[in-house]
Amino acid sequence: MLSRTTVIAASLSVSAGSANPSKSNYSRLLGLNNNLSYTASNPVIVSSNSNFASFAWNTSNNSKYTKSRMERFTTRASPQPLTNADELIGSVQTFIFDCDGVIWKGDKLIDGVPETLDLLRSKGKRLVFVTNNSTKSRKQYGKKFETLGLNVNEEEIFASSFAAAAYLKSINFPKDKKVYVIGEEGILKELELAGYQYLGGPEDGGKKIDLKPGFLMEHDENVGAVVVGFDRNVNYYKIQYGTLCIRENPGCLFIATNRDAVTHLTDAQEWAGGGSMVGAIRGSTQREPLVVGKPSTFMMDYLANDHRFAWLGTD
Amino acid sequence: MLSRTTVIAASLSVSAGSANPSKSNYSRLLGLNNNLSYTASNPVIVSSNSNFASFAWNTSNNSKYTKSRMERFTTRASPQPLTNADELIGSVQTFIFDCDGVIWKGDKLIDGVPETLDLLRSKGKRLVFVTNNSTKSRKQYGKKFETLGLNVNEEEIFASSFAAAAYLKSINFPKDKKVYVIGEEGILKELELAGYQYLGGPEDGGKKIDLKPGFLMEHDENVGAVVVGFDRNVNYYKIQYGTLCIRENPGCLFIATNRDAVTHLTDAQEWAGGGSMVGAIRGSTQREPLVVGKPSTFMMDYLANDHRFAWLGTD
Structure with a gap:
């Protein structure tokens, strides 16, 4: 039985900078100091974009997919302010991370990322890293994570290539x-x-x-x-x-x-x-x-099948 | 006072091939053997495209402009089958010709064109040649007409450049x-x-x-x-x-x-x-x-002002 999962469509300002992640650090990485909202029973999606109306990502104008995805979520639960990070983390099985602007910017690792990922792994969470940048294969992205000092498995990467x-x-x-x-x-x-x-x-x-x-x-x-x-x-x-x-x-x-x-x-x-x-x-x-990349239904369905978490998850 | 003018959104198969243009030749050049329709009180537009619903041209997907233009026409008169070429020509002041597929195809002049243009000129008609191909200037198009043996003035050419x-x-x-x-x-x-x-x-x-x-x-x-x-x-x-x-x-x-x-x-x-x-x-x-090219309102308005024919022309 999978844990209950949660969606965050986050206005995320990643500014956690301490070497020892505290609650406030990962709270900030997860955007808890910003205008966050979440719906219950979905995986956590951590994105660098700010518009909830376009689900987690707002860089595409593919409104057809965006809309249909939104409809699927909003029929289940309305967004609510997120106030308790521990409760959120405790209730979530899988965290999906956008890469550009969340993990790195260009070739620079964003502060606080390694500690936060370590913390989530130490709690047994499943991590997925998605990127629309198709210039690299999963293997090549694996090397990029390695170069940045991050321990990420190729299987955890979902690149649009x-x-x-x-x-x-x-x-x-x-x-x-x-x-x-x-x-x-x-x-x-x-x-x-x-x-x-x-x-x-x-x-x-x-x-x-x-x-x-x-x-x-x-x-x-x-x-x-x-x-x-x-x-x-x-x-x-x-x-x-x-x-x-x-x-x-x-x-x-x-x-x-x-x-x-x-x-x-x-x-x-x-x-x-x-x-x-x-x-x-x-x-x-x-x-x-x-x-096929963000924010397509193909990506969502593939992740749901491949990682076996429940988009319509139950307790 | 300008002559009454007429619009044709033509499915035009230009096949007039005789050296001496007869009525049937220019009838065919004007598409009279095809599925033609026209609305009264507008300039004649001779185009190589077949879908009346997109006005005279159907190569752009700029439905906003197409639609607004269509609305302007369809509010005046519904398309009717064209049966009498002499009557049409007699009632029209200005003929607007698409170039690609009507005057030429690539670098080849289409049969019957010189005779038909001469005939229209001999009847004192005003001719305008429009093209969306922006690779040449009006001057350069003038030379192309000359090379093809056509006597066309630079001022008669409306290229999207x-x-x-x-x-x-x-x-x-x-x-x-x-x-x-x-x-x-x-x-x-x-x-x-x-x-x-x-x-x-x-x-x-x-x-x-x-x-x-x-x-x-x-x-x-x-x-x-x-x-x-x-x-x-x-x-x-x-x-x-x-x-x-x-x-x-x-x-x-x-x-x-x-x-x-x-x-x-x-x-x-x-x-x-x-x-x-x-x-x-x-x-x-x-x-x-x-x-700014076909089928924009800018082009239509520019031609209307520059050539002083009445889009909403009267008898």
């Missing part, structure tokens, strides 16, 4: 079909691990199109899915290739790792995010993508 | 502000002619970003408008630059030459259109662009 491959697996996407990738290495590595054939990605980063009269771009008719994530080498070649596959290959899927407007590639400023690349393909195909 | 500059003029965009361009030469040439300072365009086509820790892209705080059109050299540098201007420069405008999903850069296939570049910036800014 992994989500894309996991989604294809979940629908039994045929192994003899190919995937065209507008994105970086993380997506390719996860597709490879899952046993899928792919085209595109960094390899198409330097390609140009010479639009002379009569020129036609050939494309592989065996591409059955186009996966789009953040891609600092996005170009017109990739846009046209992905567009041709989606428009001309019958049944070809349009999968987005995320639609985040901005991302924190460096800690110095906000950078145009995966929403740009997805927006480009949306603009030329006039098709809506299936989003 | 020109529309962007005309829009800035119409709102008295300050001459000491700058324009950042994601697009090709046509936009730059029209901005220059209108006396505006610009950045970006082809010059930023080869730029890359090295995302090392702490790196920050500087941007010009004096950029007051970002103009986005088709750009075969779109890259992450341009996307981030345009995004920074729109997100961080107070009041910065986001202007799209068009949102066409596809375009006919060569006659061999459909190519991802300006909707891709606009979609990329929309995805990272979460802002809706102001569209």
Whole structure:
């Protein structure tokens, strides 16, 4: 029997800085000094975004998924002010952490994080680390956690690069079909691990199109899915290739790792995010993508199944 | 007093092939053998698209503009089958022609066009040629018409590159502000002619970003408008630059030459259109662009004022 779990859609200002985490430290990490609210019987989700109305994350404009998720929660319990951190922690089995702005900012670890994670682990809590940044695979994220001095298992990481491959697996996407990738290495590595054939990605980063009269771009008719994530080498070649596959290959899927407007590639400023690349393909195909990262229902359902905590948890 | 004018939202199959245009030839050029409908008291619009519900053009998903335009027309008259070409031509003052798929396809002139234009001119009709392709300026389009053997005056051409500059003029965009361009030469040439300072365009086509820790892209705080059109050299540098201007420069405008999903850069296939570049910036800014090309109200109003025909014309 699982413990009762709780959701927090948190306006989180992570400022716990002591080496010895006290109640007030992890209270702050969990956002207890801010405008918090929670609904009972769900996993704790710790996010860096502030708008409860968009559930835990507010970086995507995928209001369809956001809304349906919200409806599922709000039908169960209305948000209430969170006043007792010990009670919350005691009642929760699984803590889901956003990475950017919660665990790190760019390449900098945020103060208070190691102690708080240690404390939660010492209490036997299950931890999950989610990120919409698809440039790295789970294995690569594992190394990043290690570099920052955090002891995090690969299995505890849910990156949107992994989500894309996991989604294809979940629908039994045929192994003899190919995937065209507008994105970086993380997506390719996860597709490879899952046993899928792919085209595109960094390899198409330097390609140009010479639009002379009569020129036609050939494309592989065996591409059955186009996966789009953040891609600092996005170009017109990739846009046209992905567009041709989606428009001309019958049944070809349009999968987005995320639609985040901005991302924190460096800690110095906000950078145009995966929403740009997805927006480009949306603009030329006039098709809506299936989003597998935050705040998609796929991610929520996958975590619920994989980690066996109850979204509709009971005592 | 202007002649009565008429709108056609035409499913146009241009197949007139005779050297001597007969009634049946220009009837076919005007789509009279197809599923035509018209409303009275508007200029004739000859387009290659088939869906009346989206007014004359259906390549953009800018339903807001499309809808408002439709409402303006449908309140006056319901579409009716067109049966008498002579009557139509006799009652119309101004003919507005789409270029791609109507006058030419890629670099090929469509059969029957020269004779039909000559015939309309011989009857004293006013002709306007509109195109959403922003890669060329009006002057450059003039040369294209010349190359194809058509006698078309620069003033008769309404390209979306020109529309962007005309829009800035119409709102008295300050001459000491700058324009950042994601697009090709046509936009730059029209901005220059209108006396505006610009950045970006082809010059930023080869730029890359090295995302090392702490790196920050500087941007010009004096950029007051970002103009986005088709750009075969779109890259992450341009996307981030345009995004920074729109997100961080107070009041910065986001202007799209068009949102066409596809375009006919060569006659061999459909190519991802300006909707891709606009979609990329929309995805990272979460802002809706102001569209100046087809099917925007700006274009309609500009043509109405400039050519002095009556959108709400009377006998």
